[in-house]
Amino acid sequence: MAISIRLAQKADAPLIARLHFHTWRETYRDLAPQAAFDGVTEEVRLARWQSMLADEGSERIILVAEIDGQLAGFGMAGPPSHEIFQGRAEIKFLYVGAAFKRQGVGRELLLRLARHMMKAGYDGVGLGVVAGNDPAIAFYEGMRGTREGNYTDPGPIWRSDNHLYVWDDLPAITAHEGNGSS
Template structure:
């Protein structure tokens, strides 16, 4: 991972993260999301959401940015579980890598750093959800020994997506 740095995000990063998030989300879900959800997601809406997230005083939450030459190439976020299906495991809430920078270890390193944070917050395991049909993400989590742990409908702010939950019952398996 030469030239890649990972740092904690701060409130000043909110709009940069939002712009990146929308770009990668649109690329990832262009053939999966309904047209109305695709159209509704924009940088302004995401900017507000990221400002709220980064303004939170929740000590269990972390937002990370991966950069190359001051350009965001990945983001990750983790915190306490938002749904019962996560079964008390820490939740990986976001993990996005720029399509032009995939297969360089960025997603893996972000996941490791998020798992380290969750361990510090005393979670024994981690879980995340991935939209059904997002085959590259599913293959990535399977390659990292994530196991399917159920399915649920993510109520999401703009799209009720069908999701598969992947879990790691021992954070050491993600950190190793």
């Protein structure tokens, strides 16, 4: 089983939206309010991904991971959206489909996004993880992320409490890319 990671294309929007919708609902079923579930439909996700993938002038990068031709996960990174990132790049999305968890997909996406942000001139990356999302917290800590604080994501429907995880030595983290080390 080989993981293939590539830049997302406009045509990937429906598959990304579907994976995002289902994975988000599963991940946050016990954490998010009902209003978030009611307001974030697969159609809403599709419209957002179509818009983001059409924005070619953006400073962000969107990657997809595939295994045997199937979308296994996706990630997006770019300029920070909140002052808590303190000039670090932000990994805004990192999702892996349920059938592909614990196969290295999340790890490879995280490392590849970090490498792209290093090439874009950032010295560090950070991401917010919703408080209570224990599997993600364990993953980021296993990837040697450092918890640097907390903040509230002002999302359009759900103001979630988040922990900030950071990686400030991008050359060190990206040196592990593709070799099975963590």
